[in-house]
Amino acid sequence: MTPVWPDELFTDLDRTGPVPLYYQVSSRLEQAIRSGTIPTGSRLENEISIGERLGLSRPTVRRAIQELVDKGLLVRRRGIGTQVVQGQVSRPVELTSLYEDLKHGHHEPSTEVLSYEVIPAPEEVAEKLSVAVGSDVLRIRRLRGTDGVPVAILENYLPKEFTDIIEADLKSKGLYQLLRARGVTIRIANQSISARRATADEADLLGESRGGPLLTMERIAFDDSGRAIEYGHHCYRPELYRFETTLVAK
Amino acid sequence: MTPVWPDELFTDLDRTGPVPLYYQVSSRLEQAIRSGTIPTGSRLENEISIGERLGLSRPTVRRAIQELVDKGLLVRRRGIGTQVVQGQVSRPVELTSLYEDLKHGHHEPSTEVLSYEVIPAPEEVAEKLSVAVGSDVLRIRRLRGTDGVPVAILENYLPKEFTDIIEADLKSKGLYQLLRARGVTIRIANQSISARRATADEADLLGESRGGPLLTMERIAFDDSGRAIEYGHHCYRPELYRFETTLVAK
DNA sequence: ATTGTGATATTGTTAGGACATATTGGCTTG
DNA sequence: CAAGCCAATATGTCCTAACAATATCACAAT
Numbered sequence: 001m002t003p004v005w006p007d008e009l010f011t012d013l014d015r016t017g018p019v020p021l022y023y024q025v026s027s028r029l030e031q032a033i034r035s036g037t038i039p040t041g042s043r044l045e046n047e048i049s050i051g052e053r054l055g056l057s058r059p060t061v062r063r064a065i066q067e068l069v070d071k072g073l074l075v076r077r078r079g080i081g082t083q084v085v086q087g088q089v090s091r092p093v094e095l096t097s098l099y100e101d102l103k104h105g106h107h108e109p110s111t112e113v114l115s116y117e118v119i120p121a122p123e124e125v126a127e128k129l130s131v132a133v134g135s136d137v138l139r140i141r142r143l144r145g146t147d148g149v150p151v152a153i154l155e156n157y158l159p160k161e162f163t164d165i166i167e168a169d170l171k172s173k174g175l176y177q178l179l180r181a182r183g184v185t186i187r188i189a190n191q192s193i194s195a196r197r198a199t200a201d202e203a204d205l206l207g208e209s210r211g212g213p214l215l216t217m218e219r220i221a222f223d224d225s226g227r228a229i230e231y232g233h234h235c236y237r238p239e240l241y242r243f244e245t246t247l248v249a250k
Numbered sequence: 251m252t253p254v255w256p257d258e259l260f261t262d263l264d265r266t267g268p269v270p271l272y273y274q275v276s277s278r279l280e281q282a283i284r285s286g287t288i289p290t291g292s293r294l295e296n297e298i299s300i301g302e303r304l305g306l307s308r309p310t311v312r313r314a315i316q317e318l319v320d321k322g323l324l325v326r327r328r329g330i331g332t333q334v335v336q337g338q339v340s341r342p343v344e345l346t347s348l349y350e351d352l353k354h355g356h357h358e359p360s361t362e363v364l365s366y367e368v369i370p371a372p373e374e375v376a377e378k379l380s381v382a383v384g385s386d387v388l389r390i391r392r393l394r395g396t397d398g399v400p401v402a403i404l405e406n407y408l409p410k411e412f413t414d415i416i417e418a419d420l421k422s423k424g425l426y427q428l429l430r431a432r433g434v435t436i437r438i439a440n441q442s443i444s445a446r447r448a449t450a451d452e453a454d455l456l457g458e459s460r461g462g463p464l465l466t467m468e469r470i471a472f473d474d475s476g477r478a479i480e481y482g483h484h485c486y487r488p489e490l491y492r493f494e495t496t497l498v499a500k
Numbered sequence: 501a502t503t504g505t506g507a508t509a510t511t512g513t514t515a516g517g518a519c520a521t522a523t524t525g526g527c528t529t530g
Numbered sequence: 531c532a533a534g535c536c537a538a539t540a541t542g543t544c545c546t547a548a549c550a551a552t553a554t555c556a557c558a559a560t
Contacts, residue, residue, distance in 0.1 A: 195463045326542095
């Protein structure tokens with residue numbers, strides 16, 4: 001019943017390096033599933049025997065499998081076993097900037113900085129960033145495109161201590177990448193996705209018809225310590241961009 | 251430094267019932283955070299002392315906390331501790347139908363069944379549902395509203411064995427609710443969100459201007475065993491609906 | 501033919517312990 | 531006084547062990 005898996009899945013793990021064992025296991029499994037080595041719909045061996053094969057305890061194997069369950073690749077049922085989900089699984093919306101998103105998709109992202117200025121925080125921005133109204137915030141407005149075609153208008157607000165982000169760097173790097181280089185890691189983001197008509201200004205920038213539909217995304221991002229770091233308001237050309245997610249019922 | 255928490259957080263847990271201990275703990279903590287009893291930005295006690303207070307082992311406490319980290323309410327850093335995220339956390343997009351979504355938001359959902367028919371599966375639908383092209387599938391088209399105002403047009407396709415879903419029931423219940431009553435649990439869904447212009451037909455149904463923007467969502471849902479159960483294509487009035495998500499970097 | 505019962509397989513929950521690693525801050529030393 | 535080392539603290543990883551809950555199947559009983 002259980003299909004025979006290739007030996008590569010069970011070669012020795014690296015117990016000396018910094019990569020956790022559960023992560024090594026889940027990575028191998030994910031790769032095997034996405035490549036079709038483990039076919040969709042098939043059943044996995046049970047946790048204990050996988051553990052025996054790899055020389056791991058059950059909790060470690062369990063954690064590896066749980067990672068893939070959370071990603072939506074596997075389904076578990078008590079008393080039954082673990083199965084691979086049928087149908088192609090889309091990679092979820094990740095916590096990356098659009099720039100990295102596009103680059104990952106083997107496109108050549110381009111950026112034009114439309115404006116870059118320090119302004120007193122309007123009420124809406126102040127509230128989202130948890131700073132005082134009127135205090136200095138950095139406002140960045142960019143036009144993002146791929147392969148020469150405009151895709152999105154990005155408007156971002158950051159607290160004043162980030163005003164040393166160099167305008168020139170924004171042309172060749174994503175905002176999150178620049179923040180990471182400064183030692184700031186974005187950990188959590190609250191997103192809200194909707195749509196609206198394009199204004200005349202936006203339509204011209206994006207090469208879209210006036211009053212045409214735009215996909216919009218509003219986001220507040222928090223760092224390691226839970227502090228609000230960035231408030232963004234983006235709009236995308238809907239024919240060229242969409243948000244993909246995998247939802248898993250707990 | 252550590253704030254004093256109310257005793258309610260540490261009253262005895264129910265060790266007899268079917269509710270897991272880690273779930274009882276994470277529920278209490280979540281409630282305390284959302285209600286402000288544990289203020290945003292504050293630090294939690296460490297895992298071990300929480301465990302001692304509740305009479306629990308460290309793995310159990312750890313799992314409870316991890317649940318809230320995954321939900322985006324808490325942030326953990328090795329060597330530092332666990333902190334509550336600043337800023338209001340939005341509840342994530344859950345794996346529920348729009349009907350339950352709206353009902354939860356204290357609105358009164360209404361449904362008009364526009365069409366209900368068994369048709370041979372077009373290529374696109376057959377592929378998404380992993381059935382043969384031309385095989386029978388159930389097609390449902392509904393107009394969903396709240397408080398008398400139309401909000402969305404829902405088009406769903408299901409495999410033929412669900413043709414016994416009663417058309418009349420769709421008026422008063424959500425599709426997922428009806429599936430659950432049949433013993434089918436939706437476990438995983440792949441969603442894709444974008445936008446487009448409304449067709450004349452759609453604009454009339456939704457009371458929207460012709461050519462106006464619509465928020466669109468495409469979804470394939472899988473059940474417990476990983477089988478494709480439903481393929482849906484929905485469009486929403488963007489002023490009345492939006493998708494909210496919390497993203498957490500792993 | 502249907503129902504119940506028990507054996508088996510598998511995941512779910514909880515415990516308790518050990519060691520690793522990252523961060524902070526104080527102490528020591530040059 | 532500054533730099534570096536070290537202890538304290540907290541989370542991260544991994545192990546062994548046990549029992550609970552659920553689904554399946556064979557088989558007996560009605």
